[in-house]
Amino acid sequence: MPAVIDVRELRTHIVTRWGTIKAVDGVSFALDEGETLGLVGESGSGKSMTCLSVVRLVPRPAARIVGGEVRLDGDDVRAKTDAEMQQIRGRKIAMILQDPMSSLNPVFSIGMQMREPLAMYHGLRGGAVATRAAELLAAVRIPSPAARLRAFPHQLSGGMRQRVVGAMAIAGPPRLLMADEPTTSLDLTIQAQYLGLLKELQQRHRFAMIFVTHNLGIVARTCDRVAVMYAGRIVEIGPVRRIFTQPAHPYTRALLESIPRFGVRRERLTAIAGQPPDLASLGAGCAFAARCPAAFDRCAEAPPEVTITAGHTTRCWLHGPAC
């Protein structure tokens, strides 16, 4: 059986006045049913752009997908026509965005907004829509769902709204759910609830999930595997436990060291020195070399992809073939 989503050497470039930015530069990963991948990295490392590239919704005309392959259940997504793509979006691949405050249409009640995907995906009409919508709201743990259908977005709290978005995302139900920092703007207590809910929905519908975040705590709790992105590339990918205990790439190590830990006394948190690189003027070498404490002269060349153990690979000369 092919993987639910199989991304190979995906490349998305953004043309700007200052040059071409390789926002996604050869990203590869594959996910099976019920598997969760955490996509972590700094702002601008290409996490969101990777997700948008998968559904072919990169901001046109500046951004373009220039290469690579995206397969959904073995089916080539990049070869689809625009009309076919609209059939895939929402139905097969769903996405939850970051800001619950603006992700619902303010002028329609919850019920009216939920009618749209249900009518589009399943051709439901009339009373069946309301019943199904209420079921979906119940599935995301919204109390008295039938009554909530009449509520307007502004009458709901951020957590509630994000649940409604979640309910609409599983209306398909999708094969792949991408969550782009879905809990960033929620309260801490609500965050945990929401993450639990997503996991629960995943267990029920067996969809693959991509979790975009810069919160490594969330990754540890919800993901099976982690991909660390830097400057448009996945610098390290592997099982969560491996990455957290034996990070191979210096950038991953630096990321993990910059998390404050309870009970560990440290004078200062380690910050990663320097700034993220200017993506428009990136050479062939390792993009992290300028900030890397372990950089040496080889780093000026393009780093090789090294498999450390099965399923754990990194792009770094430190683990490269001996010189």
Add this chain to the structure above:
Amino acid sequence: MSSIAVPELEAPSAVPVRRHRLPVVSLTIVAIFLLVALLAPLLAPADPYDQSLRLRFRPPVWEERGSWAYPLGTDRLGRDLLSRMIYGARVSLAAGVVTVLISSAFGAAVGLVAGYYGGRTDAALMRVTDATLSFPVILLALILAVTVGPSFANVVIAIAVILWARYARVIRGQVLTLMTLDFIAQARIAGAGAWRIITRHLLPNTLNTLVVLITLQVGYVIIVEASLSFLGAGIPPPTPAWGSMIAEGRDFVTSAWWVSFFPGLAILLVVLAFNLLGDWLRDTLDPRLRQL
């Protein structure tokens, strides 16, 4: 021993509940004028075209020479002023409403398309809009009046051809803000196409603005129509229109003030009422304020 004067705590006054009361005055005025326009043949005491030179410049009923036969007096051809104003309401309101509906539909469509597609489409449409905005309505109407001849249809066309640009401008601006919001992205990710996003997500969110703008513009169009009629480029005589009635009375303001005054008053009342109505709609249509 010291004592501290504690100011008596005021009982928390009941928080004034902000209720959106109906704008009774402006609604009444608009309703009355609409009824008058619709029922003109029933309400008018006399034929608005009936001339009688012997009866010219009769003053309103409360003046010395006035009579109940001509409650608001007569004009320079001895026509009953009240009847002409009643029929004039038809012309003015029809011009206002028809023009605004045509131009708002077209302008909103242009604004939605420009804002949604952006890029070159937006640039092209907005340049056309700018060019249109810079063209004076009165001048276009005068050109039409001179070349094709003044008529009701030409007045509507002349105003609508210019007025749509304002809607396009405003709606496009709003669409641009809406496009940055997540629910548009979310709709796209859910598989909605351009048509669906424009009609189901963008248009409903601009409807507030559109309705408010429409009510405000009705007043504006009535004034423009009156100005055109005043200049002779509007609805040709003898059809009664408020603007041309003011123009007719202009030469006699010192001796027969009523000929210009009453049509002017009618314009003032209608425009004011529509503007107040528009303000009220703006406050009421916002779903965030609706529940208050």
